[in-house]
Amino acid sequence: xxxxxxxxxxxxxxxxxxxxxxxxxxxxxxxxxxxxxxxxxxxxxxxxxxxxxxxxxxxxxxxxxxxxxxxxxxxxxxxxxxxxxxxxxxxxxxxxxxxxxxxxxxxxxxxxxxxxxxxxxxxxxxxxxxxxxxxxxxxxxxxxxxxxxxxxxxxxxxxxxxxx
Amino acid sequence: xxxxxxxxxxxxxxxxxxxxxxxxxxxxxxxxxxxxxxxxxxxxxxxxxxxxxxxxxxxxxxxxxxxxxxxxxxxxxxxxxxxxxxxxxxxxxxxxxxxxxxxxxxxxxxxxxxxxxxxxxxxxxxxxxxxxxxxxxxxxxxxxxxxxxxxxxxxxxxxxxxxxxxxxxxxxxxxxxxxxxxxxxxxxxxxxxxxxxxxxxxxxxxxxxxxxxxxxxxxxxxxxxxxxxxxxxxxxxxxxxxxxxxxxxxxxxxxxxxxxxxxxxxxxxxxxxxxxxxxxxxxxxxxxxxxxxxxxxxxxxxxxxxxxxxxxxxxxxxxxxxxxxxxxxxxxxxxxxxxxxxxxxxxxxxxxxxxxxxxx
Numbered sequence: 001x002x003x004x005x006x007x008x009x010x011x012x013x014x015x016x017x018x019x020x021x022x023x024x025x026x027x028x029x030x031x032x033x034x035x036x037x038x039x040x041x042x043x044x045x046x047x048x049x050x051x052x053x054x055x056x057x058x059x060x061x062x063x064x065x066x067x068x069x070x071x072x073x074x075x076x077x078x079x080x081x082x083x084x085x086x087x088x089x090x091x092x093x094x095x096x097x098x099x100x101x102x103x104x105x106x107x108x109x110x111x112x113x114x115x116x117x118x119x120x121x122x123x124x125x126x127x128x129x130x131x132x133x134x135x136x137x138x139x140x141x142x143x144x145x146x147x148x149x150x151x152x153x154x155x156x157x158x159x160x161x162x163x164x
Numbered sequence: 165x166x167x168x169x170x171x172x173x174x175x176x177x178x179x180x181x182x183x184x185x186x187x188x189x190x191x192x193x194x195x196x197x198x199x200x201x202x203x204x205x206x207x208x209x210x211x212x213x214x215x216x217x218x219x220x221x222x223x224x225x226x227x228x229x230x231x232x233x234x235x236x237x238x239x240x241x242x243x244x245x246x247x248x249x250x251x252x253x254x255x256x257x258x259x260x261x262x263x264x265x266x267x268x269x270x271x272x273x274x275x276x277x278x279x280x281x282x283x284x285x286x287x288x289x290x291x292x293x294x295x296x297x298x299x300x301x302x303x304x305x306x307x308x309x310x311x312x313x314x315x316x317x318x319x320x321x322x323x324x325x326x327x328x329x330x331x332x333x334x335x336x337x338x339x340x341x342x343x344x345x346x347x348x349x350x351x352x353x354x355x356x357x358x359x360x361x362x363x364x365x366x367x368x369x370x371x372x373x374x375x376x377x378x379x380x381x382x383x384x385x386x387x388x389x390x391x392x393x394x395x396x397x398x399x400x401x402x403x404x405x406x407x408x409x410x411x412x413x414x415x416x417x418x419x420x421x422x423x424x425x426x427x428x429x430x431x432x433x434x435x436x437x438x439x440x441x442x443x444x445x446x447x448x449x450x451x452x453x454x455x456x457x458x459x460x461x462x463x464x465x466x467x468x469x470x471x472x473x474x475x476x477x478x479x480x481x482x483x484x485x486x487x488x489x490x491x492x493x494x495x496x497x498x499x500x501x502x503x504x505x506x507x508x509x510x511x512x513x514x515x516x517x518x519x520x521x522x523x524x
Contacts, residue, residue: 002216002220003216003219003220003399003461004399004457005399006399006400006403007221007300007304007398007400008299008300008301009238009299009300009301009302009304009307010221010304010306010307010398010400010401011400011403011404012301013301013303013307013310014307014310014400014401014404014405015404017307017310017311017314018372018376018404018405018408020314021314021317021318021372021376022368022369022372024318024322025317025318025321025368025371025372025375026368026369026372028321028322028325029318029321029322029324029325030321030367030368030371030372031368032325032328032329033321033324033325033328033347034347034351034364034367036328036329036332037328037344037347037348037351039332039333040333043333
């Protein structure tokens with residue numbers, strides 16, 4: 001059959017043409033085209049992955065910020081609580097100190113009062129003694145104005161001494 | 165406003181086509197009948213001749229009507245090379261039979277018989293014994309059209325290659341964006357799934373095969389000059405492509421591939437399996453060759469047969485039916501043009517992939 005008998009001329013030209021076409025396209029078309037497509041795909045892929053990384057970084061930063069904020073809040077609360085505690089403590093301490101101071105001062109005042117009372121009593125005693133003595137002196141002086149009475153007394157006294 | 169005018173234009177065209185067929189059908193007796201009756205006397209219309217003339221190869225390229233483009237005839241004879249124009253041996257109708265003119269070359273006298281170059285002896289008779297010694301390397305219609313296809317391929321791909329260089333890293337544009345999906349398709353859907361990571365080495369071959377078959381399938385569908393040929397439906401062309409695949413597969417076959425052929429698993433299968441495997445080496449490319457050849461040729465035959473109906477019935481009334489079917493067939497052929505390029509490339513890459521596959 002004519003239709004299925006390969007013609008030698010056409011076989012020759014096809015081989016030649018195809019070889020030349022393969023070489024030319026391979027060298028000047030497919031190599032640069034495939035390289036360019038690969039290059040572009042790589043760059044798109046890297047851009048996408050970079051975007052993804054940036055998104056992740058963003059999320060991480062946001063998280064971090066939130067964490068920081070939370071921590072700051074906790075810190076603030078802690079500080080406030082502590083401050084309140086310190087305030088309360090100071091107040092109670094001050095109260096206590098005031099109480100003890102007051103008690104001490106009352107005690108001291110009492111002591112002072114007692115001292116003063118004792119002193120005053122001693123003074124009164126002295127005064128009384130002095131007055132007594134003065135009175136006694138005056139009485140004695142009045143009694144011993146006459147000599148004979150004095151002698152009488154001496155003699156009495158001496159008598160007492162001899163008895164002893 | 166614009167939409168309306170386009171719609172009108174479409175309607176206008178449609179009605180023009182209908183009108184053409186109606187007028188042509190209504191006037192069968194005036195212009196056309198005379199011609200057909202005179203043709204009838206000369207020769208009965210034989211669709212087989214027309215179809216085979218188109219399917220086969222020729223030493224001239226029909227341009228329009230009876231005008232043909234003469235092509236160079238290159239003959240390698242036992243006495244030396246002969247180069248002359250096919251216009252010298254043009255076949256013309258003499259008494260209803262096509263008869264080739266006789267050309268006196270340097271070594272022999274030649275003529276053409278049914279588009280085959282024949283050597284003529286001194287008496288003017290065809291010398292078959294001498295013809296067998298002459299090798300025909302002529303630039304035939306198919307060769308010429310292949311040159312054209314290759315020129316188009318080179319023009320297109322070298323230009324988009326340069327636009328890849330110019331627009332490095334940017335999105336494709338124009339022709340580049342039209343062809344890039346095809347290139348990426350060949351890579352991602354044909355080469356990589358079948359050949360794995362070693363695909364890169366075979367990409368130039370697969371892309372060249374794919375686009376070579378595709379452009380020739382598409383150019384073959386153009387019904388007039390400079391299309392109207394049947395290159396990918398020619399057994400010589402598909403044979404060359406298949407032989408290239410045969411060589412690529414077997415030259416790249418690794419030891420697993422050859423082991424699979426010559427050392428079948430149970431030893432007692434040796435006498436059966438080795439011949440079967442050896443046959444399979446050749447049957448795969450032969451299947452490629454036949455598939456492409458048969459598909460494209462069959463498509464051309466169906467379309468030409470449908471067109472021939474008009475001439476067989478000798479009436480234009482049948483033409484709407486013919487044209488309708490031909491348009492339908494053209495759509496299928498357009499699909500087949502892509503499909504066959506795809507299948508040829510796919511199976512080639514499958515065979516190469518089987519030969520280079522690493523077994524673990």
